[in-house]
Amino acid sequence: MVKVEFTDGRIEEISPASVKDILKKLNLKETTTLVTRDGELLTHDIHVYDGQDIKIINVVSGG
């Protein structure tokens, strides 16, 4: 499984897939998120493997 950490600290487990498919599965938009693995930004075609951790950063700020 892939461990996904969100900006607010929430953690979810998800099956391995490409970044694009992970965002789709989590119902998140490509335009409002960035995904990192070990602190490195990932493009949407990158595959995330079993046992890897990723972070999903919500880039929308209010005000």
Added chain:
Amino acid sequence: MKCVKCNGNAVINIRRANAAFCKEHFNEYFTEQTLKSIKQFRMFRKTDKIMVCVSGGKDSLVLWHVLHNLGCDVTGMYIDLGINGYSDRSKEKVTAFADKFGLKTIIVDLREKGYPIPFVARRAKREDCAVCGTIKRYYFNRAAYDGGFDVVATGHNLDDEASRLLANIMHWNDEYMDNTYPVLPAGGKMLKKKVKPLVRLTERETAAFAILNGIDYVMEECPMSKGATSLIFKEALSTIEDKMAGTEIFFYTKFLERVKDKDRSKTDSDEMKICQTCGMESFMDKCTFCRLVEKVK
């Protein structure tokens, strides 16, 4: 994905530009887009003294960083809003950033002044965000005038401006439409010119720039801004953009083309009065800020 410039491994893809970039070429793209806005709207000259309004969030810190890297004479101006927890954490990001890159800062602490936002809002029986807007605007204008700056820069990005424009159109707020223009002229004798060099870049791009360049920003939102209606328009716009990449920048730049010839020269200084309490220029004998804070005393 490969970088469109060098064919190296890309770190970010930008659908609206139909491009992907490695770190180096993303930084180049980001700087070019900023410079393009600065030149197109004649925001400032190389020798101008610039004050950038910083909150600790990604956009303002990134703008500060980019202007500094371009060799501009830039000072960051931060207002501690006195919101427990949030203000402490955002101030820490600002000071850490300034220390790391050796930048000039001005800090105004509203707790020291006796005007922390939640306190003033409660006493004046007004909305937190409205009070915050009035107080911030006052101290930013005041610091720009007192510090002898030529221009005030803010980190407003494409998503901020396009969603504000959308909200104004939906409410047919014709008179506010112009607030989304990238340059707002100086007014009277004291009000400095305001510019938004990041209007061509999205939030996703400023966040990526921050991450790639080791700019540590405050990710949490101001607790007072929860449920802000501006977020609803942002969400609507991002839903459209996600399905039809490029729609947002088209919407915003076409608006700019339509209004580019409009006369933006602000009110003549003859019409302005001097606030009898604080000495800043105002339309009335007492400025909006002084009228607000006198309710607190």
